[in-house]
Amino acid sequence: GHRGVDASGETTYKKTTSSTLKGAIQLGIGYTVGNLSSKPERDVLMQDFYVVESIFFPSEGSNLTPAHHYADFRFKTYAPVAFRYFRELFGIRPDDYLYSLCNEPLIELSNPGASGSLFYVTSDDEFIIKTVMHKEAEFLQKLLPGYYMNLNQNPRTLLPKFYGLYCVQSGGKNIRVVVMNNILPRVVKMHLKFDLKGSTYKRRASKKEKEKSSPTYKDLDFMQDMPEGLMLDADTFSALVKTLQRDCLV
Template sequence: MSIRLSDKDKKLGHRRIGEEGETTYKKITSNQIMGSIQLGIQYAVGGLASKPERDLLIQDFMTVETKVFTCDGANLTPAHRFPQFSFKIYAPIAFRYFRDVFGIQPEDFMLSFCSSPLRELSNPGASGSIFYVTDDDEFIIKTVTHKEAEFLQKLLPGYYMNIVQNPRTLLPKFFGLYCYHCNSKNIRLVIMNNLFPSWIEIHEKYDLKGSTFKRKASSVERDKSTPTFKDLDFMELHPNGIIIDQEMYEALCKTMERDCRVLQSFKIMDYSLLIGMHIISKQSDIFGNNATLKNCNEPSTSNGSASTNMVPEGSSTSKNKKRLLYHTTVVESIDKQFMNQETIQKTSGGIPAKSNKGEDVILFIGIIDILQSYKMMKKIEHTVKSVFFDSDTISVHRPDFYATRFLTFMKKTVFQKNETSKKI
């Protein structure tokens, strides 16, 4: 049965869906983009093997390498069936260091990207960005604007300082920044961790900013099979918050406080806490046994952070899920004391908790949308809003206020500590 798409679904930003369901981005087909990305990453990561390991230098953060991929191939590039394109590789040495910090070996990174075709996620972000996921569900590739790519590159020295001092963070884990150029079009791409393991069904999703001003999912969003709810929805569905073990609560708060200080120092605001909730009572086995499995060819996402569908045992995802746990789990991102194999296998790296209804749940969380700096346009936007609305009910005007409100909401409204028992 064909699905009739609205004009809004067909056109979003640079993303278009044709009459036959084919997706294009900047008038380039998604299949062409995905295939070219794989060739570019294979060259970029493979080329680093000949470069010796060394300490990072300040110029490494601003280095940009460009390679042209002709259709007939060349000494270092293979022949291919796509139109000729060039591939820019931003800060290759720096990103190699970042991948190493998070335990990603070059051969594993290459295997994830180049052993099987990429998949396009069917639920794009509101900005019209397009998202791809590796076949083993390890990594998300998101298209970003020129300003976002430029901001990320400027952010890299501070990002390096942050993960050196503390690699346990809920901030996005960036593994690569590239630019695909074809037909006079530039498509900039960032590679990040896949927040939600796709072999676990996510029953509820929330995008929380700590604000109540217009923070309610639209009727269109609510009609989706797995809608992404907002702050007011969370308060309605979970009026008493989500209860987590006391030690986990304190470690989680400490991590969020540290991450918010980093974001505030870079004048970043409008970020969100993305929460995916798996309700154990709705699933006999979180790894898919004796459960109804979703079609792995129909992944969905929220803000480019995670695919949320389950896949059958025996797929490449199931075979590789243990490797994913070592560098992208929520537990690992909070505190090393929770890193033990028994806990990881039981929760797949998520946080065990209890819902408002007393249900046993597993939470997958991360801070997303951090590539927005508080500059002139934001200042103008908030100044105009403050003229017409009570400033206490709208998005706050400064990154420090935003961070304070964000943390207060998460610590008092979203998460509650279980003080009667050490473990849930």
């Protein structure tokens, strides 16, 4: 994977330190969301899904961007108008989005899972920022028109809520990040946690995982520990099944 640790013990991603990446993300989002809010709202068009906006952040600053103590970088925003529409649909106001992401330090999550991605959570626990591979970012871009249709027809969707897709370019490296809803806020007490993929191959929590104070169990653990499944009342069950069937069409 691209994750590593440098000589000072700081997490790195593609040899970029976590603090540099966090700084670039906050500067970039601050600029791009602020810039977008000055443009009038309009309907989303098909071509909006394929737009990529790019802005250069030299360390000494420019007439558009502030000075900063990181290396020069370029910040790309994918489908800005489409994502603005998604944020609005999810009830996220631009100033709240900016405040959550840019006003307080981002918190690096120490348990990044098997993907080798870096995860950050905003101080108010509202948003998760995750590094994604080129292929994943490309896949999300291709999914956007279908995602848009699904959200319009199925506002109760259980698909992840995507709020933005960005790329930090520095030192010849591209680091792509996606901003999503945080479905596991720290204030919620978790009694049991399962990561279910719908497959059984290698889908059992390891011995090491089970020793943790709040382990994440997998599909085979669920089948073994919950042979009766989960009991839901009839209305909840029918709403859940309907939503899942619709979400699987995206």
